[in-house]
Amino acid sequence: MKTIFAALIAVTGTLLSACVPASNTRTGTAAITTTGETERVEARSAPTLEGTSWSLVLIGSRAAAWPSTIAFGKDDYEGRSACNGHGGTYTQDGPRLTFNRGMSTMAACDGTLEEQALFRALGETDHVGFDDKRLFLIDKRGVMLAMFSRSNG
Secondary structure (H helix, E strand, O other), X not given: OHHHHHHHXXXXXXXXXXXXXXXXXXXOOEEEEEEOOEEEEXXXXXXXXXXXXXEEEEEOOEEOOOOOEEEEOOOEEEEEOOOOEEXXXXXXEOOEEEEXXXXXXXXXXXXXXXXXXXXXXXXXXXXXXXOOOEEEEEOOOOEEEEEEEEOOO
């Protein structure tokens, strides 16, 4: 009985630790809490986005079906989503992050709905969570709007 109880504690600890990215004070951290379909993310420190590139993994709680990327310059960003290129400026003050959409091409394709969801997420972003491999766009309520993985380029 003690062996089964110890095994259950070990498995529970492993599952719970998988929900929270490892801490990294150099690049920032994000804590993720899953409650049903909602992902709540807490930004614990401010990342530096300048010079980084990211690929979309989740939009809300759904896996990205189409390749989408975003790359950050000094105060501007550019992206490529399912159908279109887009870009604009961003303002970062510590963990606070806001996007000001600028240009976008307007082609239609099968990925248009996901692309519109991504554009909404950019517009609703209030702050950012960040670790070595992932970028989280978070709204004012702490709900994760989108998750990106770090790109190599």
